[in-house]
Amino acid sequence: MTTEHDREPAGSLRSLVYAALPPDANPTDTACQPLHRHVLDNAQGDVVELTREKMSTTFGDTPHVVVTIRDGDLDPATDGELVGMLERTEGGVLVFGVSYVLDAPPGRGGGPTRFTGATEEPVRGEECQECGSTDAFEVQRAETPDAHGRTTRLVECRDCGAVWDSYVS
Numbered sequence: 111m112t113t114e115h116d117r118e119p120a121g122s123l124r125s126l127v128y129a130a131l132p133p134d135a136n137p138t139d140t141a142c143q144p145l146h147r148h149v150l151d152n153a154q155g156d157v158v159e160l161t162r163e164k165m166s167t168t169f170g171d172t173p174h175v176v177v178t179i180r181d182g183d184l185d186p187a188t189d190g191e192l193v194g195m196l197e198r199t200e201g202g203v204l205v206f207g208v209s210y211v212l213d214a215p216p217g218r219g220g221g222p223t224r225f226t227g228a229t230e231e232p233v234r235g236e237e238c239q240e241c242g243s244t245d246a247f248e249v250q251r252a253e254t255p256d257a258h259g260r261t262t263r264l265v266e267c268r269d270c271g272a273v274w275d276s277y278v279s
């Protein structure tokens with residue numbers, strides 16, 4: 111195995127996943143299943159495909175995509191955690207699943223949407239846990255406050271794409 115596939119050069123998890131997602135999808139949850147090279151070598155049948163199907167089943171009715179991550183697919187600057195996981199497979203792959211919700215089409219009221227649309231409002235006072243950037247924007251906001259009267263929102267780092275929850279201050 112010396113041939114390089116014609117893959118995109120050093121992408122990132124983000125570009126990989128976003129390429130697979132519909133354009134108006136908002137990721138809600140992820141799952142990751144490492145497959146060690148030994149497993150790939152010794153498995154009967156297409157273990158990658160089987161793992162993808164199994165993960166797909168666990169997402170059930172939730173809209174989702176499952177991608178396969180190979181060496182060269184990750185950006186160490188932003189995907190550090192997964193890079194380590196991929197290294198531990200010693201040449202294997204990561205089967206990575208993302209569930210998502212679709213943004214409601216504009217002008218169509220109704221529907222049980224829990225979040226308001228993406229505003230991309232810059233957010234002050236947030237610091238990215240991944241890269242330390244303070245350039246974050248709001249992705250989603252809960253329409254109703256929680257039991258403590260606080261409104262949760264989803265914040266995304268503009269520099270590295272990390273996403274976290276915070277409260278509207």
Ligand SMILES: [Zn+2]
Pocket residue numbers: 238239240241242243267268269270271272
């Ligand atoms: Zn960041």
